[in-house]
Structures are given as structure tokens and as C-alpha cells.
Amino acid sequence: MKSGISEINYLDLFAGGGGLSEGFIRAGYSPVAHIEKDTASSYTLKTRMSYHWLKNHGEEDIYNKYIAGELERNSLYRYVPDSILNTVINKEINNSNLQSIFEHTDYLLNGRKLDLIIGGPPCQAYSLVGRSRDVRKMLGDSRNYLYKYYAEFLRYYRPACFIFENVTGLLSARDEDGTLYFDNMIKLFHETGYETEYKILSAEKYGVPQTRRRVFIFGYQQGLNMSYPEPSEKNLENTVSELFSDLPYVSAGNGKYYASAYCSAGTKYLYDSRIRCDSIPLTFHVARQNSENDREIYKIAVKKWTEGEERLNYNDLPEHLKTHKNRASFTDRFKVVAGNYKYSHTVVAHISKDGHYYIHPDLNQNRSLTPREAARLQTFPDDYFFESYSGKPVKTPAYTQIGNAVPVLLAHGIAEKLKENWS
Structure with a gap:
């Protein structure tokens, strides 16, 4: 597939605090929108988008004043265009909101083609720990089916490819009829027009100082010749x-x-x-x-x-x-x-x-x-x-956003490798 790398844009679904997106921004990709239902996480995304805009316009000192506690959040945002702040869509992805999210994203795209979708729905319903603690083993939990909304975005925008991330428990979690959610997911993506490959990536192999095994599904439009973006391995030298x-x-x-x-x-x-x-x-x-x-x-x-x-x-x-x-x-x-x-x-x-x-x-x-x-x-x-x-800064939402994130360095490695499909 041929395209200008500088033109690659993406949509981040279930964006959380932005670890996955930060890696793609670092690799030179351009975010069209981040969609996240949690209000605290959405503010984190707005603040980070503000940081990138201020840095790119030589006004990093304004951000420094903010993180020194010299500016309130609303005062920081007044230095940043609404067109940047509005790329964060603080809505839950559900039937009621789907059309309005499409309309908002369409407005942000302004006629452009969407190249890529990244992100993964909340993992609690698939995780082994979540299932072990729940009396119904998470059966019937609505979060089990958020991948269906992911497919709706694929169907609507027809990006060249997507990156879907989740816990390894996804591979063994079963629906109430005994079928694997993973199998149902892959079948749905195929029906939507996408070939898929998946791998379990262990973060410590790619320069992250943490053992973290996650499933990354790479999907691409049927008929395109694209390869799985496994990042280059990096050795850790420090303790x-x-x-x-x-x-x-x-x-x-x-x-x-x-x-x-x-x-x-x-x-x-x-x-x-x-x-x-x-x-x-x-x-x-x-x-x-x-x-x-x-x-x-x-x-x-x-x-x-x-x-x-x-x-x-x-x-x-x-x-x-x-x-x-x-x-x-x-x-x-x-x-x-x-x-x-x-x-x-x-x-x-x-x-x-x-x-x-x-x-x-x-x-x-x-x-x-x-x-x-x-x-x-x-x-x-x-x-x-x-x-x-x-x-006001609070530890609890910070810990939650950090714990749910994709490591930035791993995301960056995937984003860099993915570029080869456009070169």
C-alpha cells in the first residue's frame, strides 16, 4: 500500500488516558479524535493535546506554568484552539450516542479519509481476574460486546487498517452459549471486510520495564497487502x-x-x-x-x-x-x-x-x-x-488511567512498524 506517511491519521476508540495514542503521536501520526466515556480521562487527553499544540507552537512555557500549579485548567485551555480541544469526545460508545459520535468525527475529518482506527474496549469482562471475582464469571456483562461497536466504526469509516488491544484473557473468555468472544469478534471483523492477525506481545521484549502480556489484533481491508506491525525488540539495560x-x-x-x-x-x-x-x-x-x-x-x-x-x-x-x-x-x-x-x-x-x-x-x-x-x-x-x-490533581484517577494504559514505548514501536505498510 502506498501513501504519504505524514498524512496518516487515526481515530482512537476507548482512548482512556492516552498511552496508545501518545505512542502514535510520537511516531508522527495525526489524531482525528479520541473517544472516551470517562470524564477524568477525557480531561487528561485534552491536556495532553494542549501540550502537543503548545509545544509545536513554541509556547511550552505556558504548559510549564500549568504543571507548576500557576494556571488553572480552564486558563490553560484558553491558550489552545477549540479545534484541538474538540478532538476529545467525552461520550460513551453505545446505541444512543453512536450517530452523534459519527457526526462529530465527520466534522473533524472535514471530508478527509480516515486511515486507521486504534484502541480496545475495557478489559474487565475478559480478564481472568475479573471472571474469577464475579459470581456469573462476567457472563451477560455489556462490556463483553463492545467489540460490536468497534465493528460499526470499521463499517462506517472503512479505514485501511486497525489495531485492537486487550488482555490475554480475551482468548479464553466465553459467551453464554459457550462460544469464544474472540472467535465471534474475528468472524464479525471478517464480515465487515477485514482480514485479521493477532499476536500476544510481551512489553518487556520491546524496551518497557514491566512484564505485560497483551493481545494485539491487526486488521486490514480485504484485498490490501499489509503485514503485522510487530515492533523491533529492545534490550533493557537498567534495573x-x-x-x-x-x-x-x-x-x-x-x-x-x-x-x-x-x-x-x-x-x-x-x-x-x-x-x-x-x-x-x-x-x-x-x-x-x-x-x-x-x-x-x-x-x-x-x-x-x-x-x-x-x-x-x-x-x-x-x-x-x-x-x-x-x-x-x-x-x-x-x-x-x-x-x-x-x-x-x-x-x-x-x-x-x-x-x-x-x-x-x-x-x-x-x-x-x-x-x-x-x-x-x-x-x-x-x-x-x-x-x-x-x-485538582487526585491520585486515584491517575492510578486508574496509568494501570489501564498501553505502555507508550510499546505503542510507539507498533506505530513505527506499521508505517512500513504505507512506505
């Missing part, structure tokens, strides 16, 4: 502790939402991956206020790991520290991020509930990860600002 080494020391309950200074020079990886950029300060390096009981458990968990790479079993704790009634399952609920390894265990949205599964490896700091540290494991740049509904 997780080195990934955090330039971040200021923060104890439980302390830190800053707004601009913070680095405490030391960054590693080569931090610059090569574009996580760190010295012209813009880091944000969201603020820790939860952990209870005294939890901090005692954290100390035990960290010592076990640093002294013998042994994970803590909840039932092995001293009795006075056990506050959970459930002693039979989730006995690994307290887990240290392995600072001596090159990659951490998977960051998921549950980090928004508590930080017990993401304990900082530094015993002296004795806390769970800050949103910025979790974002680094997802390879978000330090200048990425995670919004809340209110306009």
Missing part, C-alpha cells in the same frame, strides 16, 4: 531501582502533584525512551498515606525480597498485622516491585484501590509507588499530567 534513581526521596503521605525537580542525573535509558525531558519538570510524584500497620508489613516484604528474593505470604505475617479475614486467596496481596530486576510485575488498574501490590523497593522510603513511578513503568513521559474530574 527498576535505576529507573527510579533520579526521583526525589518521598516518604508515605508526602511528595508533590505539581512540578518537582530531579534529585540526580538521569540514565541513558530515561532519555532514549523520552521518559525524562529536562526542559519540563516531572509531576505526580506524591505518595499515599499508608497506615502504620501497612508500613510494618511493607518492611517485612521488602526485607524478604532484598535478602533472598522471597515473596511475602500473607499467612506468614505476625498475627497482630493480619487485618484481612480472607486468608485462603490473594495471599500475595503484598508485593514488592523488584528493584534489582530489569522489569517489574504488571501494573494494573487495581493500583488505584491500594498500593499493597506495588511496594517501593527502597526500605527507607517505606511506601507504595507514586503515580509517577507507576507511570514510568508504563513509559509515560514525566511531563504527562493526569487529570481528575474536578480540575
Whole structure:
């Protein structure tokens, strides 16, 4: 397929906080619109689109003032054209909204052809953990069928190709009639006019300091000659502790939402991956206020790991520290991020509930990860600002957006490889 690479545009469905989109923007693609039902995530997308517009117009200092807390969100947006802010469509994709979303996107396209659709619906209905916790195993959950709306966008816009991402549990989840959702999905995409290929991509193989296995379906119009965009593999050289080494020391309950200074020079990886950029300060390096009981458990968990790479079993704790009634399952609920390894265990949205599964490896700091540290494991740049509904920075929605995201570096690798289909 031949086309000018600079002309590749895309539509991001179920966009979340924008990790997948950030990778494609970094690779030179142009977003037509992001569609996301969560209001906090939609503000995050607007703020990030504002950042890109300001940077491209030599007004990065305005963004710096915002992340330093010197401007309110509405004041930031006044510096940015409505045509940029309006590319974020804060609506749920459902029968009631579908036509209005099409109309809004058509307006943004202004007669142009849509080249690409990216994104994946919420994964809770397909995930193994979600199914294990639900009494009906997620049967009948409406999120199981959001792929049908994805097909509606393919049918309406007829892009050359699409990238659909989800958890590996998608491959085994079954509908109420016993059929695999994945098989039904592939059949529907084929009926819509698309050939498909899929692979399970493990993020740590592509330069992301985190084990994260996800299914990526690549679909392309029947009759086109296109190849699967598996990114080039990259070796990780730094440990997780080195990934955090330039971040200021923060104890439980302390830190800053707004601009913070680095405490030391960054590693080569931090610059090569574009996580760190010295012209813009880091944000969201603020820790939860952990209870005294939890901090005692954290100390035990960290010592076990640093002294013998042994994970803590909840039932092995001293009795006075056990506050959970459930002693039979989730006995690994307290887990240290392995600072001596090159990659951490998977960051998921549950980090928004508590930080017990993401304990900082530094015993002296004795806390769970800050949103910025979790974002680094997802390879978000330090200048990425995670919004809340209110306009004031809040940890919980930030953790949720981070945990649900596609790692930026993995998205960038896919986007770069995908370009070969247009060259």
C-alpha cells in the first residue's frame, strides 16, 4: 500500500488516558479524535493535546506554568484552539450516542479519509481476574460486546487498517452459549471486510520495564497487502531501582502533584525512551498515606525480597498485622516491585484501590509507588499530567488511567512498524 506517511491519521476508540495514542503521536501520526466515556480521562487527553499544540507552537512555557500549579485548567485551555480541544469526545460508545459520535468525527475529518482506527474496549469482562471475582464469571456483562461497536466504526469509516488491544484473557473468555468472544469478534471483523492477525506481545521484549502480556489484533481491508506491525525488540539495560534513581526521596503521605525537580542525573535509558525531558519538570510524584500497620508489613516484604528474593505470604505475617479475614486467596496481596530486576510485575488498574501490590523497593522510603513511578513503568513521559474530574490533581484517577494504559514505548514501536505498510 502506498501513501504519504505524514498524512496518516487515526481515530482512537476507548482512548482512556492516552498511552496508545501518545505512542502514535510520537511516531508522527495525526489524531482525528479520541473517544472516551470517562470524564477524568477525557480531561487528561485534552491536556495532553494542549501540550502537543503548545509545544509545536513554541509556547511550552505556558504548559510549564500549568504543571507548576500557576494556571488553572480552564486558563490553560484558553491558550489552545477549540479545534484541538474538540478532538476529545467525552461520550460513551453505545446505541444512543453512536450517530452523534459519527457526526462529530465527520466534522473533524472535514471530508478527509480516515486511515486507521486504534484502541480496545475495557478489559474487565475478559480478564481472568475479573471472571474469577464475579459470581456469573462476567457472563451477560455489556462490556463483553463492545467489540460490536468497534465493528460499526470499521463499517462506517472503512479505514485501511486497525489495531485492537486487550488482555490475554480475551482468548479464553466465553459467551453464554459457550462460544469464544474472540472467535465471534474475528468472524464479525471478517464480515465487515477485514482480514485479521493477532499476536500476544510481551512489553518487556520491546524496551518497557514491566512484564505485560497483551493481545494485539491487526486488521486490514480485504484485498490490501499489509503485514503485522510487530515492533523491533529492545534490550533493557537498567534495573527498576535505576529507573527510579533520579526521583526525589518521598516518604508515605508526602511528595508533590505539581512540578518537582530531579534529585540526580538521569540514565541513558530515561532519555532514549523520552521518559525524562529536562526542559519540563516531572509531576505526580506524591505518595499515599499508608497506615502504620501497612508500613510494618511493607518492611517485612521488602526485607524478604532484598535478602533472598522471597515473596511475602500473607499467612506468614505476625498475627497482630493480619487485618484481612480472607486468608485462603490473594495471599500475595503484598508485593514488592523488584528493584534489582530489569522489569517489574504488571501494573494494573487495581493500583488505584491500594498500593499493597506495588511496594517501593527502597526500605527507607517505606511506601507504595507514586503515580509517577507507576507511570514510568508504563513509559509515560514525566511531563504527562493526569487529570481528575474536578480540575485538582487526585491520585486515584491517575492510578486508574496509568494501570489501564498501553505502555507508550510499546505503542510507539507498533506505530513505527506499521508505517512500513504505507512506505
